[in-house]
Amino acid sequence: MAEIKKVLVVDDDPDFRGQMEMMFSSRGYEVATSPGRKEAEETFHTFTPDIAVVDLMMENDDDGFVLAYRLKRKFPDCAVIIVTNVTGETGIEFPGIDDASGWITADAILSKPVRFEQIEEELRRIEGR
Amino acid sequence: MAEEKVLSLLVVDDEEGMRMGVRRSLRHFSMKTEETGEVVKLDVTEAASGEEAIILMKKSPPDIVLLDNKMEGISGIEVLHWINGKDLDLMAIMITAYASIETAISATKQGAYDFLSKPFTPAELKVSVRQAVAHLMTLRQARELEREKKRVRFQFISVLAHELKAPLGAIEGYLYLLRDGIGLDDPAVYDRVVDRSLLRLGGMRKLIYDLLDLTRLESGQKKRELSDVNVLDCAGSSMETMKTEADRRGITISLESADEEVIITADRGELEIIFNNLISNAVKYNRDNGSVAVRVENEKEQVRISVSDTGIGMSEEEVEKLFGEFVRIKNENTRNILGSGLGLSILRKTASLYNGEVTVDSTPDVGSTFTVTLEKA
Numbered sequence: 001m002a003e004i005k006k007v008l009v010v011d012d013d014p015d016f017r018g019q020m021e022m023m024f025s026s027r028g029y030e031v032a033t034s035p036g037r038k039e040a041e042e043t044f045h046t047f048t049p050d051i052a053v054v055d056l057m058m059e060n061d062d063d064g065f066v067l068a069y070r071l072k073r074k075f076p077d078c079a080v081i082i083v084t085n086v087t088g089e090t091g092i093e094f095p096g097i098d099d100a101s102g103w104i105t106a107d108a109i110l111s112k113p114v115r116f117e118q119i120e121e122e123l124r125r126i127e128g129r
Numbered sequence: 130m131a132e133e134k135v136l137s138l139l140v141v142d143d144e145e146g147m148r149m150g151v152r153r154s155l156r157h158f159s160m161k162t163e164e165t166g167e168v169v170k171l172d173v174t175e176a177a178s179g180e181e182a183i184i185l186m187k188k189s190p191p192d193i194v195l196l197d198n199k200m201e202g203i204s205g206i207e208v209l210h211w212i213n214g215k216d217l218d219l220m221a222i223m224i225t226a227y228a229s230i231e232t233a234i235s236a237t238k239q240g241a242y243d244f245l246s247k248p249f250t251p252a253e254l255k256v257s258v259r260q261a262v263a264h265l266m267t268l269r270q271a272r273e274l275e276r277e278k279k280r281v282r283f284q285f286i287s288v289l290a291h292e293l294k295a296p297l298g299a300i301e302g303y304l305y306l307l308r309d310g311i312g313l314d315d316p317a318v319y320d321r322v323v324d325r326s327l328l329r330l331g332g333m334r335k336l337i338y339d340l341l342d343l344t345r346l347e348s349g350q351k352k353r354e355l356s357d358v359n360v361l362d363c364a365g366s367s368m369e370t371m372k373t374e375a376d377r378r379g380i381t382i383s384l385e386s387a388d389e390e391v392i393i394t395a396d397r398g399e400l401e402i403i404f405n406n407l408i409s410n411a412v413k414y415n416r417d418n419g420s421v422a423v424r425v426e427n428e429k430e431q432v433r434i435s436v437s438d439t440g441i442g443m444s445e446e447e448v449e450k451l452f453g454e455f456v457r458i459k460n461e462n463t464r465n466i467l468g469s470g471l472g473l474s475i476l477r478k479t480a481s482l483y484n485g486e487v488t489v490d491s492t493p494d495v496g497s498t499f500t501v502t503l504e505k506a
Contacts, residue, residue, distance in 0.1 A: 018308060026311045
């Protein structure tokens with residue numbers, strides 16, 4: 001039997017957090033959630049994620065980038081997906097991950113609202129690399 | 130010190146003596162504008178013909194142009210016509226050799242602001258230029274204000290759109306969960322999906338209602354029904370409205386006043402908006418089992434309403450940001466609290482109808498006191 005994969009969901013929006021948790025759980029993943037960067041980092045000792053879904057703008061506007069960086073340093077094999085509404089909030093169009101991979105240590109950036117199917121597709125893409 | 134602004138003035142005349150005269154008369158020109166208090170000075174340049182004037186204006190349009198009508202080649206009126214075609218933001222003063230009514234009419238039709246008939250004295254020139262400067266500055270300020278208003282409006286609408294998109298996204302997410310059959314066999318999950326959807330819908334409705342309140346207040350369209358109202362009654366009914374939510378979290382709300390009744394000439398609906406906003410915030414941002422104290426003080430000229438909570442409080446920086454529209458203080462204590470971000474704008478606008486003010490005094494982790502003063506008449 002394949003090993004159960006672990007997912008860390010970090011978002012200050014309780015609805016998004018809860019929905020991701022329900023979606024991943026229903027597909028057999030083990031899920032941990034955190035409402036912010038600090039809380040997420042506290043789980044690092046006890047939870048080794050294979051996948052992390054991280055919101056960009058939380059308490060600080062760049063929390064998602066900081067967390068993605070720390071996740072990758074601590075768990076190099078963890079697939080990190082940043083989800084963000086930054087375009088809606090600031091009007092800034094974000095470059096695709098391919099253009100930004102020099103400085104953003106995430107495997108994918110998705111714009112909110114994000115469908116679970118999009119996340120699954122990104123995970124397949126990341127795994128297939 | 131008043132800010133200094135240098136406007137450019139172009140004098141167009143084929144007589145060198147005229148140009149010299151104008152330059153000399155305006156050398157020490159200085160005036161203070163009424164609206165902005167800026168001190169305006171002039172930088173004078175010259176053109177000896179209509180053709181030269183057009184070349185100069187193409188390069189950099191002046192703020193004011195003194196235009197002789199009768200010149201060899203392109204006439205003053207033709208230059209004026211050219212200016213109109215380019216839609217330049219400037220004031221033109223026509224100089225005519227003899228004050229003929231025909232020239233006057235034709236120049237006015239072309240948009241000349243004023244005219245001077247030759248010969249004119251330096252004093253006449255200065256009066257005319259002074260008026261043109263004042264008019265130009267007023268026009269520009271009005272235009273600037275209009276632009277600013279549009280900008281604020283646009284910003285308001287974008288933030289509003291975002292504030293509505295967030296709950297829509299959340300509700301949509303829950304519907305997708307149900308569509309995929311997630312939660313259907315687990316009552317706890319199902320309840321959460323439905324309850325959160327309803328809560329976010331409620332938030333959207335509240336936002337829309339707040340927005341309508343605000344729009345009515347701003348447009349002044351809401352009909353005010355003024356009568357003698359007992360402020361303590363209003364406080365009481367608002368406390369009653371908030372009681373369910375307060376009870377659920379073990380928060381007590383008390384009313385303190387030295388008087389049996391406090392009468393003010395007011396629109397009861399507006400007073401309720403004030404109390405509802407103050408008390409609901411005091412409950413929302415309180416800790417469980419905390420308390421809310423509503424105080425009404427009857428002073429000679431005004432009524433002072435203050436509402437204190439034992440909640441999360443705010444830092445000085447947070448207090449500074451607080452009164453902006455759609456500003457919601459975002460930190461770990463507030464992230465689960467829903468709000469439209471319009472409440473305090475509404476509160477402040479409502480208080481201003483009574484020449485009132487809203488002030489806040491807050492200590493992080495101890496609580497906040499919001500105080501509203503309302504003039505009695």
